[in-house]
Amino acid sequence: MPRIAPAMKTAITEKPRRRTQEERSEAMRKRLLAATLESLAEDGYAGSTLSSIVRRAGVSRGAQVHHYPSKQALLLDASEDLLKRTYRRLGTLLLSISEEDNRLQALVDACWEQMFATPLYRAYCELVAASQRDEELAQALGAMLRRVMALFEPAANYYFETSGTKLRPADMFLQLSCLLSGLGLQATLLSKPVIRSQLDGWVRQASPILRARKGITSPPPRPAAWDRVLETAG
């Protein structure tokens, strides 16, 4: 049916203010990605249907299909977004650590609280599980994992040093990340004290061989990859 009276929106919205196409696209994609990660965390991979995602984002089905031709495409981009968020979170975390007294304990606690006991990590678990049957997703997540590890490694070696072992700080923290992954996966099945004791246990066990370098109060040098991600993150 042609020609329906328009000019109602302008009456409702305060300042409809013209947005450039690119702004509109970016904002829409942002909403979709955020909703996708939310949905992955809350509803799981299976429960994250396109309908539920667009409902969560408060947009129409058409918007999604316009920006992402397939569900696969949306999830792949959401994985990328997950990487960026993780990067940023890790960055602020490492910065805050530099001021702490007991850096090891603070780092472990902060990693747990802010990275593994979070909805974002739940979303990651869902994606990892799904990547078992999705080669493309596996590729993306694998690359993501390597990049985060590559970011974390110099920071670990910058803040800490090992003694009496062949392992470098980065190796120790890789172990820590595996431990936290396992804890995070089963966090809802384990009691709080068990988790607490595991975190403390690791710190107690690692502290004799893992010392914070003295006189290091400034943040570690950011690798180039970091800034590249941060700037494209919007």
Next chain:
Amino acid sequence: MPRIAPAMKTAITEKPRRRTQEERSEAMRKRLLAATLESLAEDGYAGSTLSSIVRRAGVSRGAQVHHYPSKQALLLDASEDLLKRTYRRLGTLLLSISEEDNRLQALVDACWEQMFATPLYRAYCELVAASQRDEELAQALGAMLRRVMALFEPAANYYFETSGTKLRPADMFLQLSCLLSGLGLQATLLSKPVIRSQLDGWVRQASPILRARKGITSPPPRPAAWDRVLETAG
């Protein structure tokens, strides 16, 4: 339409041998459960539809609905079955360890190979992820985890002793299990050398404080819960 010529099956099957009702039910349930766990590992939670499960089991839709009124019921029973399988696997594993020279390394390797780098663990991951949105499943898995831990704890304290730390062997092995969980979750995303180095790293790090008790060659005393499960396992 009534009365179709029967007596064809007897011609085909060698010995149709009367099976008791209970035998039939048990056999059918066994097939369904095995197919469910297989499907969880291979197709994931979302991909494990009833149709795919019964196809995998080679039975009809009706058989499934007869034994399990809902999909939920089937999955809950499959979780139970997963527990029993894990129990048994852990049992044989612990037995085999008793003969090894370097028990710690052997135990870690065996746990990894036979418990975490397996389809059964993949199925577990799928169930854990799903349990995030299924209170009943979470209950079942939580109970299962506690029972396995309760089984493992005395065995760990029986084979090993700690020195120079407040942690008991069981605490160390709980840490190990979390580590292996994390590794197992991301096994397909990590390279073999990384996994290998993590396993070896843990052993190297734990061996100074975790010693195998001398003169222990017999298997640990089985807790009552163990036999209870083993006998009902069929």
Next chain:
DNA sequence: TATGATACAGTCCAGACTGTATGTAAATGA
């Protein structure tokens, strides 16, 4: 061996999901 209970098979249906096709509003640029 007759009768009721149990085990299993096959089909149907309402709902949900993804992808597509088509229509409308907003921005761009000449």
Next chain:
DNA sequence: TCATTTACATACAGTCTGGACTGTATCATA
């Protein structure tokens, strides 16, 4: 200001899922 492209909205088609339902074979028992 108008044509064109881009952004978004809605309706629909085809497929699949889980549960309900009906029918048949097998077993237990009196």
